[in-house]
Amino acid sequence: MIFKYISILLVFVSHFLFAQGSTWKIFNNSEIGIQSSSVMCIVEDKDNNIWLGTSGQGIFMYNGNSWTKFDTSNTTMPLNSIWTATVDSFNNKWFGTFGNTGGLIKYDNADCEVYNIADYGLLGSSIFSISIDRNNNLWMGTYWDGLAMFDTDTTWLIYNHNNSGLLQPQEEINCVAIDDSNNLWYGSDGWGGGKLDLNTNWEYFTNFNLFDEILLSIDIDKKGNTWYGGWNFIMKVDSNKQVTKYKYSDHAGKYFNLIVDTNNKVWLTSEIYGFLELDYSQGETWIKLFPTGYELDTVGCQGLTRDHFGNFWIGYNNGYLAIHNPNGIVGITDVEDTKEEIPNSYSLQQNFPNPFNPSTIIKYSIPPNINLPPLAKGRVAVGSQVTLKVYDILGREVTVLVDKQQNPGNYSVNFNAGALPSGVYYYQLKAGNPRVGLGQSFMETKKMLLLR
Numbered sequence: 001m002i003f004k005y006i007s008i009l010l011v012f013v014s015h016f017l018f019a020q021g022s023t024w025k026i027f028n029n030s031e032i033g034i035q036s037s038s039v040m041c042i043v044e045d046k047d048n049n050i051w052l053g054t055s056g057q058g059i060f061m062y063n064g065n066s067w068t069k070f071d072t073s074n075t076t077m078p079l080n081s082i083w084t085a086t087v088d089s090f091n092n093k094w095f096g097t098f099g100n101t102g103g104l105i106k107y108d109n110a111d112c113e114v115y116n117i118a119d120y121g122l123l124g125s126s127i128f129s130i131s132i133d134r135n136n137n138l139w140m141g142t143y144w145d146g147l148a149m150f151d152t153d154t155t156w157l158i159y160n161h162n163n164s165g166l167l168q169p170q171e172e173i174n175c176v177a178i179d180d181s182n183n184l185w186y187g188s189d190g191w192g193g194g195k196l197d198l199n200t201n202w203e204y205f206t207n208f209n210l211f212d213e214i215l216l217s218i219d220i221d222k223k224g225n226t227w228y229g230g231w232n233f234i235m236k237v238d239s240n241k242q243v244t245k246y247k248y249s250d251h252a253g254k255y256f257n258l259i260v261d262t263n264n265k266v267w268l269t270s271e272i273y274g275f276l277e278l279d280y281s282q283g284e285t286w287i288k289l290f291p292t293g294y295e296l297d298t299v300g301c302q303g304l305t306r307d308h309f310g311n312f313w314i315g316y317n318n319g320y321l322a323i324h325n326p327n328g329i330v331g332i333t334d335v336e337d338t339k340e341e342i343p344n345s346y347s348l349q350q351n352f353p354n355p356f357n358p359s360t361i362i363k364y365s366i367p368p369n370i371n372l373p374p375l376a377k378g379r380v381a382v383g384s385q386v387t388l389k390v391y392d393i394l395g396r397e398v399t400v401l402v403d404k405q406q407n408p409g410n411y412s413v414n415f416n417a418g419a420l421p422s423g424v425y426y427y428q429l430k431a432g433n434p435r436v437g438l439g440q441s442f443m444e445t446k447k448m449l450l451l452r
Helices: 002-019
Strands: 024-027 039-044 050-054 059-062 067-070 082-087 093-097 103-107 112-116 127-132 138-142 147-150 156-159 173-178 184-188 193-196 202-205 215-220 226-230 234-237 243-246 255-260 265-270 274-279 285-289 301-306 312-316 321-324 359-366 384-392 397-406 409-416 423-432 441-450
Touching: 039 312, 050 082, 050 301, 093 127, 103 138, 138 173, 184 215, 184 226, 226 255, 255 301, 265 312, 274 301, 274 312, 359 384, 359 423, 397 409, 397 423
Parallel strands: 039 082, 039 301, 082 127, 127 173, 173 215, 215 255
Antiparallel strands: 024 321, 039 050, 050 059, 059 067, 082 093, 093 103, 103 112, 127 138, 138 147, 147 156, 173 184, 184 193, 193 202, 215 226, 226 234, 234 243, 255 265, 265 274, 265 301, 274 285, 285 409, 301 312, 312 321, 359 409, 384 397, 384 423, 423 441
């Protein structure tokens, strides 16, 4: 019997240490070759190479073993400021530049071709966003030139307030996306967003419940909801044009990129707080994600993509690049030395700031649960069932911040008390399994002060 439980323990430990794998891999700016630029955009091509566009040092490509740099010194690129990138069905890489020349770059793995967009009826030379429709046409958001469509051959179409339903204040377009019905969605730099359907009918979304209408990023989920990242907020617009707003902080800055998955989660890069996860399955739960030991928790990030393995690639403003997968990185061979530190005990930290108005951050740690119950039959929980709740001074439940199974790790949750009165509140963390013999259990309560 003793041998049986030792075998179960060894199987569990082996699974935890090797099958799950590291959750983070970091490339510092020196490894990539970036001197003093932000990683603005990231894309994976059909050969599984990763391409980075930077704010001032051109393009970098990672083939799984080494980095290659493309810039004005070794290509015909007009400048080194790359704002956006995408890959078409023929594996051509397309890059949008920001500056006073060029605008669009095509790289087909052999040659670099430059399209000076001023030659095609646009006044400027900057492209903020590119999306490709099902006919392989490129749709581009420009700097005060409206929407540009290019069939990747000879035809350019320009949509602005003179020849379309696009409103003049919307002609600085930060983000574009194509939905499953081949409709184009866009977000502007101060006048909301809209949709262009297959029949070139225009539909506008403005006055988003008193939101700042600067829309910087966009994604469309499998349910047909359109998600926008703005300045200090993100929002979901459903098919009935009903808006749901979410805020990590009143001063989160710009949400540059977002990815919506099928598990009621949104992954975001932000100007101030770095890489964030929003779980909206039960209200609004935010987690700030960062690897330990690199001080990236204080660095903003912009570029974001998810590769075919499901790993996230995050580009930081200091030139660093992170790979993250909460279930363990897949398909990357050299991640052993960047394993995230796993806490060895439960902990609940004091919220910060405290006093606060109206938002504060609560951090806690969950260790691995390796206690073996007598009747477990080999089924051992790796993490814990976690609940984090807020109560008022009378002990009444105010909100549930977390209520789910979580893997071992360090977590950070935002509590926004914008609708609550000033006063003393308590937050309580429960973790583990309270049933006797089913692993560790933990409960701790701390006090915080909302002061308006």
